[in-house]
Amino acid sequence: MQIHGREFSKQTLGWIQQEIDSDPALSRRQLSIRICEQLVWRSPNGKLKDMSCRKSLAALEKRGLLSFTKSKNSFAFPEQKPSTVDFNPPKVDCDFTEIGNIEIIQLTSRYSKESKLWRYLLEKYHYLGAGSLCGAQLRYLVKSSYYGPIAALAFDSSSFALKDRDAYIGWSDAARHSNLEKVVRNARFLILPTVKVPNLASYVLAKTASRLADDWENRYNIRPVLVETFVDPSKYNGTCYSAANWLNIGDTSGRRDGIAKKIFLKHLSKKWKKELCKTPKIKLGDTPGLENPSNWAEEEFGRTQFYDNRLKKRLYTIAQNFYNKPQSNIPEAAGSYTGTIGAYRFFKNKKTDMDIILQGHTEQTIERIKEHPVVLVPQDSSTLDYSAHPDTIGMGPTNGVKHFSTGLILHDTVAFTEEGTPLGVLDAQCWARDPNEKGKARKRKELPIEQKESMKWLRSFRKVAEIQKLTPDTQLVLMGDREADLFELFLDYTKEKQGPELLVRSERSRKRKVSGDEYLFDFMQNLEKKTAFEIHIPHSGNRKKRDAFLEMTFSEVEITPPKKYRETCDPLKVWAIYAVEKDPDPNINAPIEWMLVTTMPVESIEDANKYMQWYTKRWGIEIFHRVLKSGCRIKDRQLGHADDIRTCLAIDMVVAWRIFFLTMLGRETPDAPCTVFFEDMEWKALCCYISKKPDPPNNPPTMGEATYMLARVGGFLNRKSDGFPGTQVLWRGLQRLDTAVEVYAIFNGSG
Numbered sequence: 139m140q141i142h143g144r145e146f147s148k149q150t151l152g153w154i155q156q157e158i159d160s161d162p163a164l165s166r167r168q169l170s171i172r173i174c175e176q177l178v179w180r181s182p183n184g185k186l187k188d189m190s191c192r193k194s195l196a197a198l199e200k201r202g203l204l205s206f207t208k209s210k211n212s213f214a215f216p217e218q219k220p221s222t223v224d225f226n227p228p229k230v231d232c233d234f235t236e237i238g239n240i241e242i243i244q245l246t247s248r249y250s251k252e253s254k255l256w257r258y259l260l261e262k263y264h265y266l267g268a269g270s271l272c273g274a275q276l277r278y279l280v281k282s283s284y285y286g287p288i289a290a291l292a293f294d295s296s297s298f299a300l301k302d303r304d305a306y307i308g309w310s311d312a313a314r315h316s317n318l319e320k321v322v323r324n325a326r327f328l329i330l331p332t333v334k335v336p337n338l339a340s341y342v343l344a345k346t347a348s349r350l351a352d353d354w355e356n357r358y359n360i361r362p363v364l365v366e367t368f369v370d371p372s373k374y375n376g377t378c379y380s381a382a383n384w385l386n387i388g389d390t391s392g393r394r395d396g397i398a399k400k401i402f403l404k405h406l407s408k409k410w411k412k413e414l415c416k417t418p419k420i421k422l423g424d425t426p427g428l429e430n431p432s433n434w435a436e437e438e439f440g441r442t443q444f445y446d447n448r449l450k451k452r453l454y455t456i457a458q459n460f461y462n463k464p465q466s467n468i469p470e471a472a473g474s475y476t477g478t479i480g481a482y483r484f485f486k487n488k489k490t491d492m493d494i495i496l497q498g499h500t501e502q503t504i505e506r507i508k509e510h511p512v513v514l515v516p517q518d519s520s521t522l523d524y525s526a527h528p529d530t531i532g533m534g535p536t537n538g539v540k541h542f543s544t545g546l547i548l549h550d551t552v553a554f555t556e557e558g559t560p561l562g563v564l565d566a567q568c569w570a571r572d573p574n575e576k577g578k579a580r581k582r583k584e585l586p587i588e589q590k591e592s593m594k595w596l597r598s599f600r601k602v603a604e605i606q607k608l609t610p611d612t613q614l615v616l617m618g619d620r621e622a623d624l625f626e627l628f629l630d631y632t633k634e635k636q637g638p639e640l641l642v643r644s645e646r647s648r649k650r651k652v653s654g655d656e657y658l659f660d661f662m663q664n665l666e667k668k669t670a671f672e673i674h675i676p677h678s679g680n681r682k683k684r685d686a687f688l689e690m691t692f693s694e695v696e697i698t699p700p701k702k703y704r705e706t707c708d709p710l711k712v713w714a715i716y717a718v719e720k721d722p723d724p725n726i727n728a729p730i731e732w733m734l735v736t737t738m739p740v741e742s743i744e745d746a747n748k749y750m751q752w753y754t755k756r757w758g759i760e761i762f763h764r765v766l767k768s769g770c771r772i773k774d775r776q777l778g779h780a781d782d783i784r785t786c787l788a789i790d791m792v793v794a795w796r797i798f799f800l801t802m803l804g805r806e807t808p809d810a811p812c813t814v815f816f817e818d819m820e821w822k823a824l825c826c827y828i829s830k831k832p833d834p835p836n837n838p839p840t841m842g843e844a845t846y847m848l849a850r851v852g853g854f855l856n857r858k859s860d861g862f863p864g865t866q867v868l869w870r871g872l873q874r875l876d877t878a879v880e881v882y883a884i885f886n887g888s889g
Contacts, residue, residue, distance in 0.1 A: 146194070146198065146203075147426070147429060148429050148430070149429075150177070151198070151203055151204065153176075154169075154173060154195075154198075154204060155204055155205065157169060157172060157173075158204065158205070158206060158207065159207075162207040166192055166195060166206075167188060167192070169195070170186075170188040170189075170191035170192045170195065171186060171188050173191050173195075174186040174187055174188055174191050179191060181274075181358065181359075184359075189273070190273075222258070223254055223255050223258040225255060225258065225259075225287070227263075227330050227331075227332045227333075228282075228285040228286055228287075228288065228330070228332060228333065229332045229333075230282075230285050230288065230332065230333040230334065230335060231334040231335075232334075232335060233335070233336065234335055234336055234337045234338060234341070236284075237282050237284060237285065237288075237335050237338065238282050238283035238284035238285070239282070239283040240280065240281075240282060240283075240341065240342065240345065241280070241281045241282075241283070242278050242279075242280050242342070242345060242346055242349070243278060243279045243280070243281060244276060244277070244278055244353055245277040245278065245279060252279050253277070255279065255287060256268075256277055256279050256290050259287070259290045259328060259330070260290055260292075260326055260328060263328055263330060263331060264290075264326060264328045265373065266326065268326075269325075269326070271292055271294035271325055272294045272295050272323075272325075273294055273295030274294065274295050274319075274322075274354075274357075274358050274360075275292065275293060275294040275295070275325075276292070276293045276294075276322075276350070276353055276354060276357065277290075277291070277292050277293075278290065278291040278292070278293075278346060280342055285333075287330075288329065288330055288333045288338075289327075289328060289329045289330065289333070289338075289339075289342055290326065290327075290328045291324065291326060291327050291328070291342070291346055292324075292325045292326035292327075293322050293323060293324055293325060293350065293354070293365070294322070294323055294325045295319075295322065295323065296318060296321035296322055296323045296366055297323065297366070298318070299314070300366075300390060300401060301388075301391065302387055302388025302389060302390075302401055303366060303387065303388065303401055303403065305388075306387045306388065306403070307364075307411065307414050307415065308411065308415055309414065309415065310415075310417055310489075311445050311446075311489045312417050312418060312420075312443070312445070313414065313415050313416065313417045315445050316416065316417070316418045317413065317414045317415075317416060319360050319362075320360065320361070320362050320363050320364065320413060320414060321362060321363075321364045321365070321366060321414070322350070322354060322362045322364075322365050322366075323365070323366050323367060324365055324366070324367035325367075327339075327343070327367070329342070337381070339378035339381075339382075340378045340379075340381035340382040341382075343378060343379065343382035343384070343404075344382045344383070347365060347382070347404050347406065350362065350365060350406065351363070351406045351407070361407075362406055363405070363406050363407040363409070363410040363413045363414060364403060364404070364405060364406060364407075364410050364414065365403070365404045365406060366401060366402065366403050366404075367379065367384070367401075367402050368390060368399035368400065368401060368402075369399060369400040369402060370397060370399055371397075371398075371399070371400055372397060376400055376402055379402045379404075380402075382404070383404065384402040384403060384404045385402065385403050385404070386400055386401065386402055387401055387402075387403055388400075388401050389401060420443055420497060422497075422500065422501060422504065422604060422605060422608055423501070423504065423608045425441040425443060425497075425498070425501055426441070427440045427441050427501070427502065427505075428440035433454070433458060433817065434458075434461070434796065434817075435453075435454040435455075435457040435458045435461070436454050437502065438457070438498065438499050438502050438792055438796075439453050439454060439457060439495070439498045439499060439792075440498060440502075441497070441498035441501040441502060442494060442495060442497060442498030442499075443494060443497060443498070444489070444490075444494070445489075446489065449484065449487065449489060449490060452480055452481075452484045453484070453490075453495065453789070455477070455480070456471075456472075456480075456481050456484060456789055457789050457792065457793065459471040459472055459473065459477070459481075460770070460789055460790065460793045461793045461796060461797075461872065462872065462873070462875075462876035463873050463876055464769050464770050464771075464793060464794075464797065464869045464872060464873060465769065465770070465771050465869065465870070465873055466873070467771075467774055467775075467776070468481050468482070468775065468776075468786075482777075484785070485777055485782040485783075485785045485786050486778075486779075486782055490785050491781070491784065491785055491788075492566060492568060492784045492785060492787060492788040495785065495788035495789060496563060496565075496566055496788050496791070496792075499562055499563060499792050499795075500562065500563065500564055500565075500605075502562065503553055503561050503562025503563065503564060504605060504608055504609060506553075506561045506562060507553055507561055507605070507609050507612050507614075508609050508611065508612060510555055510556075510561075510612055511611070511612060511613065512556055512612070512613050512615065513553050513554065513555065513561065513609075513612055513613070513614050513615070514553070514554045514555070514556065514615050514617060514752055514755050514756075515551055515552070515553050515554070515564060515602055515614050515615060515616045515617065515638060516551070516552060516554070516616075516617040516618070516755070516756040516758065516759040517549065517550065517551040517552075517565070517595065517598045517616065517617070517618055517622070517759070518549070518550070518618070518619065518756075518759045518760065518763070519547060519548065519549045519594070519621070520547075520548050520549075520550075520763045520766075520767075521536040521537065521545060521546075521547060521548075522536070522545045522546045522547070522548055522568075522767075522772065522773065522783075522787075523536055523543050523544075523545040523773060524544060524545040524546070524773060524783070525543040525544050525545065526773070527776060528544070529778070530776075530777065530778060530779065530780065530783070531778060531779045531780065532570055532779050532780030532781065533545055533546065533570050533780055534546070534547075534569075534570030534571035534572060534573055535571050535573050536571070545570075546568055546569065546570050546780060546783065546784070547568065547569055547570070547571060547591075548566065548567070548568050548787070549566070549567045549568075549594040549598065550563060550565065550566040550567070550759070550762075550791065551563070551564045551565040551566070551598045551601065551602060551616075552564065552758070552759050552762055552795070553614075554755055554758050554759075556752070556755070557802075557806055558755050558758050558802060559799065559802040559803065559806055560758060560762060560795055560798045560799050560802065561799075562792075562795055563791050563792065563795055564598075564601060564602060564605060565597070565598050565601040565602070566787075566788070566791060567594050567597060567598070568784045568787060570780055571591075587624070587626050592621075592624055592626075595618060595621075595622050595624055595627050596624075596626060596627060596630055598616075599616060599627060599630055599631070599634075599637070599638070599640075600630070600634075602614055602616050602637075602638050603634045603636070603637035603638060606636055606637055606638045607636050610636075613638075613639065614638035614639070615638060615639045615640075615641050615738070615752060616638045616639070616640055616641070617640075617641045617642065617752070617753060617755075617756045618642045618643070618756075619642075619643050619756065620643050620644065620645035621645075622642045622643075623642055623643065623644045623645040623648050623650075623735070625697070625699060625700055625703065625710075627640065627642070628640065628697065628710050628712065628735075628737070629703070629707065629710070631737055632710065639736065639737050639738045640735075640736060640737045641734060641735075641736045641738070641749060641752060641753055642734070642735050642736070643732055643733065643734055643735075643753070644658060644659075644714070644733040644734070644735050646659050646733070650697055650698070651697075651698040652695040652696055652697060652698060652714075653695070653696060653698075658695065658697070658714060658733065658735075659716075659733060661693075661695065662691065662693065662714055662716035662733060663716065665691045665693060665716070666691060667689040667690065667691050668690060668691050668692070668743060668746075669689075669690050669743045669746070669747070670687055670688060670689045670690065670720055671687070671688060671690065671747055671750070672685055672686070672687050672688075673685070673686055673688060673730075673750070673751070673754050674754070675730070684723075684726075686719050686722070686729075686730050687719065687720045687721070688717040688718065688719055688720065688730060688732075688750070689717065689718055689719075689720045690715065690716065690717040690746055690747075690750065691715075691716050692713065692714065692715045692716070692740045692745075692746045693713070693714055694711065694712075694713050694714075694739075694740075695711075695712060695713070695714050696709035696710065696711050696712075697709060697710045697712055697735075712735050712736065712737055713735070713736050713737075713738065713739060713740040714733060714734070714735050714736075715732075715733070715734040715736065715740060715746050715749060715750060716732070716733050716734075717730065717731070717732045717734075717750060718730065718731045718732075719731065732750075732753070734749065734750065734753055736749055758798075761798065761865065762794060762795065762798055764865070765794040765797055765798050765865045765869070766790060766791060766794040768866070769794060769797055769865060769866070769869040770790040770793055770794050770797075770869075772786075772787060772790050775787075775790075797865055797868060797869050797872065798865055799815075800815060800845065800848075800868055801845075801863070801864065801865050801868055803815060803841060803845075804841050804842050804844070804845030804846075804862070804863070805845075805862050807841055808840060808841055808842025808843075808845075809840050809841070809842065810840065810841045811838050811840060811841065812838050812839050812840060812841050812843070812844035813838050814841065815841065815844075816838075816844060818838075819879055819882065819883060820875065820879055821834075821838050821839065821844055822834035822882060823875065823878045823879040823881070823882035823883075824844060824847050824848060824851070824875060824878065825839065825847070826878070826882060827851060827875075827878040828847045828850065828851070832885070845863060845868070846863065848863075848868055848871040848872065848875060849863030849867045849868055849871055850871070851870075851871035851874050851875060851878075852866075852867035852868060852869070852870030852871030852872075852873075852874065853867055853870055853871075854867040854871075
């Protein structure tokens with residue numbers, strides 16, 4: 139539970155409640171001090187943040203998460219009477235040069251004579267009174283060497299969110315949460331009404347602003363770079379702020395009193411924008427998951443970094459709806475008008491995007507990766523054709539000149555076990571190609587790889603390298619097809635000390651050279667074939683599934699760098715495995731011929747066979763793409779902008795993974811109880827639907843039994859020749875199971 143930017147786990151809440159119950163006489167201030175000391179909750183200057191803690195306690199009590207014992211005695215502060223100070227305001231009506239030296243005094247003690255005078259002046263002459271300042275604060279009293287006190291100012295913490303201010307700064311949600319303390323607010327500014335001196339107000343504002351950053355940093359160990367204030371247009375025009383070089387950048391919403399205030403900003407540093415827009419990098423592995431998630435959506439997305447809990451709850455709802463009805467459009471999946479509007483607003487919200495949503499799922503995937511000694515990580519690209527939605531903004535070309543279509547390009551990286559069970563999505567890049575770049579392949583070839591689309595392979599490698607450091611007991615093997623045959627990819631591997639191993643299929647047209655001027659393919663073809671083994675080729679497009687026998691050889695080689703790297707790079711030592719189909723069927727257009735290049739030592743036939751079998755698991759990512767396109771029907775998402783589609787796509791990718799995961803889980807662990815995947819309500823409704831009886835069995839079925847039952851709901855006939863249910867019948871079954879669960883809940887009083 140996140141309150142005021144602070145995470146409170148159930149264990150922490152339990153400890154706080156125990157402290158409250160054990161000592162009913164404990165004041166909230168005493169309790170907040172204990173909590174701050176226990177949680178090391180301190181401000182940058184080292185002081186305990188007990189006021190922030192007390193605000194959090196009030197919010198937790200309001201939500202019913204904490205219960206405080208009501209005391210018979212009242213500890214409320216008595217109503218304060220207006221300050222009484224013996225002070226006669228000076229009557230000044232002169233030119234600015236005649237007022238004498240201006241001294242701005244910072245008040246450090248609330249009990250000093252100056253502080254009492256400061257409060258008296260504001261209570262008597264300011265239309266808002268002295269009030270109570272928010273959070274960190276500084277107070278100033280302004281004196282003239284001729285006339286004494288003539289003005290008072292106060293600065294405190296900035297407003298949490300302002301639409302026009304945040305747009306002017308260019309703040310993202312994460313940057314605002316990280317850098318809000320570097321913005322302060324001019325909460326009060328008073329020139330005594332008896333003082334009539336031209337340019338005095340702008341001079342005081344400018345002089346105070348020149349010292350504000352130093353004073354604030356000395357007190358709170360945080361250096362502000364921007365100061366804000368609000369001017370009520372019904373009373374003032376803000377002329378003095380404009381004269382002091384403050385900028386009027388917009389208006390508030392006027393939500394508090396119905397009057398929109400003018401927002402004025404003053405830069406305290408030339409690098410204010412750079413300082414405020416620094417976005418903290420969310421490190422993988424630093425975000426804790428939910429302790430007791432109520433469903434799979436909360437488990438997968440519980441680590442997602444949304445600062446607004448309402449967005450996170452909406453994410454859970456959309457994911458659950460998409461999973462229950464994977465082939466439905468957004469309104470059908472949402473099930474109601476309010477749910478549909480909420481989903482569309484979620485996708486359009488600038489605080490949500492693909493990277494943020496997938497971050498939480500990736501964190502959960504890392505936990506699954508840690509359970510395996512070896513994890514295979516293929517990456518691949520796929521085109522998403524949205525030509526049927528020509529009004530969608532932000533699309534680009536997806537293919538050649540003859541059959542022009544528009545859409546997006548998706549390049550994703552998915553983790554698999556050695557047996558082929560998907561563990562989750564580790565990285566996803568989605569973009570639209572520039573239509574003006576079509577036909578400029580020769581020009582792009584001369585560009586550095588950072589400016590090419592091929593950079594997608596290196597970005598994915600670096601993301602997986604980051605994950606490898608978090609899973610030292612698991613060996614990650616990054617795989618790619620012929621498009622991934624990039625010298626730069628292997629060059630990145632040599633620079634990464636704890637990165638994943640590489641297993642890449644080489645492309646003949648790259649004309650890789652080894653040992654000088656000999657081509658890699660020619661070198662490997664001349665070696666004696668050392669073994670033959672059988673692999674299964676799955677169905678894909680026009681390719682029919684079949685079993686193929688491959689003859690194979692392997693050798694250590696040194697890849698010669700391309701011309702542009704020969705002066706700076708040495709030859710790269712790798713291992714090559716060459717396999718060619720033995721006695722291929724003459725009716726097959728393209729017999730198997732694979733050249734695998736790997737960073738893993740291949741010292742025996744067993745090693746070569748193992749790595750070749752690993753590479754066959756790369757087809758799993760193609761199955762994942764098929765589930766994503768056909769099962770989740772992402773091409774039918776009718777959204778107005780490509781950014782909205784990317785946000786929606788992130789949820790669809792996790793749903794597609796879960797459907798694929800269910801398929802493989804039923805095959806690999808058929809004897810495990812189905813409760814590892816199905817919730818109680820789901821398996822009970824499934825059993826009743828299949829048996830046509832109102833009462834479910836006492837014990838849940840096995841994973842294999844539940845998978846077959848779900849497949850039957852989706853139209854699986856279970857004939858001898860049918861084999862194990864595939865993803866298509868399972869996603870159909872899931873759609874019908876959702877209705878069965880609703881009916882079961884109604885008849886059993888759970889709806």
